Amino acid sequence: MYLTYLRRELRRRKKQAIVVALGLAIGIGLVVTVSAASAGVKTAQGTVLHSLYGVGTDMTVSKSAKAGTGSAQHFAFGSGGSGSRASAGTHVSRNTLRPTGGSTLSQSDVAKVASLSGAKAVAGGLTLTDTSFSGTIPSSSSGGSRSGGAAAGGSSFNVSSFTVDGVQISNSDVGPLVASQVRKGRYFSADENTADVAVVSSSYATQHSLKVGSKLEVGGKQMTVIGIADVSSSAANVYIPLGTAQALSGLKHDVTTIYVAASSASNVSKLASETRSAVPGATVSTSASLASDVSGSLQSASSLATDLGKWMSIAAMAVAFLIASLLMVASVSRRVREFGTLKAIGWRTRRVVGQVMGEGLVIGLAGGIAGLVLGILGAEAITAISPSLTASLGSSSAAGSGGGFAGGGVGHALGAADSVLVHLTAPLQGGTIALAILLAIAGGLIAGAFGAWRASRMRPAAALRTLA
Amino acid sequence: MNQNTSNLYEVTDVHKHFGSGAGTVRALDGVDLTIARSEFLAIQGPTGQGKSTLLTLLGALDRPTSGRLEFDGRDLGTLSEDALADLRARAFGFVFQTFNLIPTLTAQENVEMALVPTHVEAKERRERAAQMLAELGLEHRLTHLPHELSGGQQQRVAIARALVKGPRVLLADEPTGNLDEQTRDEIVGLLEELWSERGLTLIVVTHDSSIAQRAQRIAVIRGGRVSIGEGEPLVLA
Numbered sequence: 001m002y003l004t005y006l007r008r009e010l011r012r013r014k015k016q017a018i019v020v021a022l023g024l025a026i027g028i029g030l031v032v033t034v035s036a037a038s039a040g041v042k043t044a045q046g047t048v049l050h051s052l053y054g055v056g057t058d059m060t061v062s063k064s065a066k067a068g069t070g071s072a073q074h075f076a077f078g079s080g081g082s083g084s085r086a087s088a089g090t091h092v093s094r095n096t097l098r099p100t101g102g103s104t105l106s107q108s109d110v111a112k113v114a115s116l117s118g119a120k121a122v123a124g125g126l127t128l129t130d131t132s133f134s135g136t137i138p139s140s141s142s143g144g145s146r147s148g149g150a151a152a153g154g155s156s157f158n159v160s161s162f163t164v165d166g167v168q169i170s171n172s173d174v175g176p177l178v179a180s181q182v183r184k185g186r187y188f189s190a191d192e193n194t195a196d197v198a199v200v201s202s203s204y205a206t207q208h209s210l211k212v213g214s215k216l217e218v219g220g221k222q223m224t225v226i227g228i229a230d231v232s233s234s235a236a237n238v239y240i241p242l243g244t245a246q247a248l249s250g251l252k253h254d255v256t257t258i259y260v261a262a263s264s265a266s267n268v269s270k271l272a273s274e275t276r277s278a279v280p281g282a283t284v285s286t287s288a289s290l291a292s293d294v295s296g297s298l299q300s301a302s303s304l305a306t307d308l309g310k311w312m313s314i315a316a317m318a319v320a321f322l323i324a325s326l327l328m329v330a331s332v333s334r335r336v337r338e339f340g341t342l343k344a345i346g347w348r349t350r351r352v353v354g355q356v357m358g359e360g361l362v363i364g365l366a367g368g369i370a371g372l373v374l375g376i377l378g379a380e381a382i383t384a385i386s387p388s389l390t391a392s393l394g395s396s397s398a399a400g401s402g403g404g405f406a407g408g409g410v411g412h413a414l415g416a417a418d419s420v421l422v423h424l425t426a427p428l429q430g431g432t433i434a435l436a437i438l439l440a441i442a443g444g445l446i447a448g449a450f451g452a453w454r455a456s457r458m459r460p461a462a463a464l465r466t467l468a
Numbered sequence: 469m470n471q472n473t474s475n476l477y478e479v480t481d482v483h484k485h486f487g488s489g490a491g492t493v494r495a496l497d498g499v500d501l502t503i504a505r506s507e508f509l510a511i512q513g514p515t516g517q518g519k520s521t522l523l524t525l526l527g528a529l530d531r532p533t534s535g536r537l538e539f540d541g542r543d544l545g546t547l548s549e550d551a552l553a554d555l556r557a558r559a560f561g562f563v564f565q566t567f568n569l570i571p572t573l574t575a576q577e578n579v580e581m582a583l584v585p586t587h588v589e590a591k592e593r594r595e596r597a598a599q600m601l602a603e604l605g606l607e608h609r610l611t612h613l614p615h616e617l618s619g620g621q622q623q624r625v626a627i628a629r630a631l632v633k634g635p636r637v638l639l640a641d642e643p644t645g646n647l648d649e650q651t652r653d654e655i656v657g658l659l660e661e662l663w664s665e666r667g668l669t670l671i672v673v674t675h676d677s678s679i680a681q682r683a684q685r686i687a688v689i690r691g692g693r694v695s696i697g698e699g700e701p702l703v704l705a
Contacts, residue, residue: 001577001584001593008572341568344529345629346557346585348550460556461521461530464564 006358013331017363020324024367024443025374027313027320028436032375034309035435036426037382044424056121056174058268061113061258061275061282063103093134097219097249100127100163104254105282112278113258118271120263123175124255126166126245127236130218134158162204164218165236166245166255169193174261177229177239185212185227194243199227204237219248317439320367321446328360328451339455340463349456356455357448364444372436375428382426476637476669477503477526482535484521484692495521497692499535508663508670510683511694518692519673520641526671527560527639528552540636557585561630563659565642567622569614575601575625576610582629600628604658620651624658631662638663640672644679656682 010017107124114122135157165176169188179187182199198218200210205228210216214225218238229239246252260275262268272284332339339352484496495518503509503526511519524530525537528544537544539559544552556562561582569578579597588596598610604624614622623643630638640659644652656679663670672679680686687694 001580001590004577005570005573005581012572337568338570341562341564341570342581343553344527344556344562344568345582346553346560346633347581348553348585351585459530461524464524464529464568465520 002355002358005355006362009359010362016327016331017366020327020363020447021367021370023320023323024364024440025370027316027443028368028371028439029374029378030316031313031439032372032428032432032436033378033382033426034313035432036375036379036428037309037424039429039432040382040424040426043427056178056261057259058262058265059260059272059275059284059286061105061109061260061279061284062256063105063282088137088139090137091134092137093132095130095132095217095220097128097130097164099249099251099256100129104251104256105258105279107253107255109279109282110255110258113260113275116271116274116278118263118267118274119260121171121174121261123168123171123259124242125168125176125257125259126242126249126251126254127176127256128164128166128219128245128249129161130164130238131159131161162237164238164240164245166242167239168242175259176236176257177231181229181231182227183230185225187227188241193241194247195241196221196223196244197226197241198223199229199239200225201231201235201237202228203233221248317443321443324360324363324367324443324447325450328356328447329454332356332451332454335455336458336463339458340460343458343460344464352455353452356452357445360446360448360451361441361444364440364442364447367443368437368440371440372433375432375436379426379428382424386423386425388423474504475502476505476507476540477501478536478538479503479526480536480538482525482532482537484518484525484530485533494692496525496532499689499692499694501687501694501696503669503671506663506667506669508660508682508684509672510680510686511671511673511689512675512677512680512686513689515675517689519675519689522689522694523639523641523671523673527562527637528555553585557582558633559636561633561635561638563623563626563630563638563640563643565645567614567619567626567646569622569625569629571614574611574613575606575617575621575628578614578625579629579632582632586633596632597628600632601625604628618651619647620654623647623651623655627655627658627662631666635668637669637671640670642673642675644674644676652676652679 104126105124110122110124113119167175167177167188169190169192177187177199183202185199187199188195188197198216200216205211205225208216210225210228212225212227216223216225216238218240223238223240223244240248242255246254260271262271268286272286275284276282342352343349479499479501482496482499483494486493486495497518499518499522501522511522513519521530525532525544526539528539528547531545535545539555544555547555569575570581573581576594576597579600580593583593583596598607601607601610601624604627606621606624606628609617609621609625612621614625617625623646627643638659643659644655647655659670659672660682662668670683672683674680685696687696
């Protein structure tokens, strides 16, 4: 009889029940969508941080360049090294392989960090930029007549560069490239620390039509491509063994970055502090400190989701609960005589209250299901649109440090104009769905409780005196 | 303790006030009354004199402001809400002027609602409700909703609801007030018949003399006080 009465009553007040359920649905839908968007923002932030850090890395150690130590790129075109200018029409090409940003750390610094108790895995990395310059020397135009032959000007020079990461093969679980990222070909083998082999990023491979087995020049040396890796858009283009990178760049035993995996997430900050003591003058960055430096539309999206989104959801739920409660109280007030009759025929107050609470709960659940559907649609819409967000690291003052980031502590160089591009998704998680159901039940019970309170206060005689 | 074991009710100096201060309404102002077991009592009086208020106290729907109201030796004014609810579930049956049927439930379901607090199994509940309605000539109206029934039929359903639990007292507040003359006679006749067959105590509030004169006794209530006549209906101006 309980369910029969409940069902019939809700059918009688269908419009009102729909209004209450819709109100709850909008509130719950907003909560689900905002939660999914927040999760998507966190995922995007994680992608950004991983792209800057390398997989499996909790901390990086680097060193900012000292004042006055940076120098501009210099390409000498003197013929025969005599310092005299190359003659007009001469085709010239030069290549340099230089560390990207900051100063270098020594192998002993790597050993010091590896000896810290909280460091589970440590690897050194050498981030370089390979720059090539080629073109034809133009003829000089010195006012007066010209003899026949070459026209003045009309030359073109090509400059191209790509980033190179030297990877410590002996500790392949941490660093800018790990084995699991290689999707075609293979990762470096243990005996290839000084071999002329390279793994390229899939985007670089596509741009330059590279495949496994292709040849590629790095620092003027020909490398064989052994693998294609899936890395983020901000990661390096080419990965070579650390020994090879050190030899090609002339930086024997040096690294630009030390990658560290901590033994547990909870001791990262302690490890960072110990590292600063072990390697004085080093810049130690953790994901927490890096996250606070990220700017750009990703940061805006994060603020939108966590601040505005959160408060909008809370406000929407509060309004939904209030409307549901008021409507339930109004509905119970219209049924005063009916409840008085039930009490007159022997229904105890708690049975009447239970009936009202049940009606509230069913409306709440209906609102919850509708809200979940709305929320899923909202999250799917965000994922389908997949808006592009950018994340930039650090400040514009980075430009003055010779091409790298000052105090950035990143796994490889990001120029001041570079940013990481991520696509926002809104993944639904089990916790979000559970939250939606809980909110629905809470909403229904709160609304039902208000109505039930009204019903419980009625004395049967007073209720029956109410005009129908 | 009830000295006279044939009295079901002993009402002693019962007052019932509503409101407070200058706005206090003295609905009952010192009522003394006894009602015997299986008696048919009519409570008659002009409008607003306390008839329905007295009926609600006799049916444990409300508590006296002061005085003592005993039902079968128990002071209703001192019982808990749950105890009063139990009495209403088992001992009292109500019939109202406006029928007070649940509009979303069928005739059978409305009667079943009275058995819900008695924890009768669903199957037995349905059977007893159907049987009660059949006794009152409504076997073909079990699945009808109240708005699909005539006034007389609705009041029969209400009577069935009141009687299905086998109460000791049937309390009817202007049971024919919303009915036409022919139906009114049918309903009053039905109540009388049920009273005589089942040995109920029947208490009917009415302003209608033709109904009151069918009772064994008439309690006339004026200004919140009761005076008793033996089968002499009050002639209302």
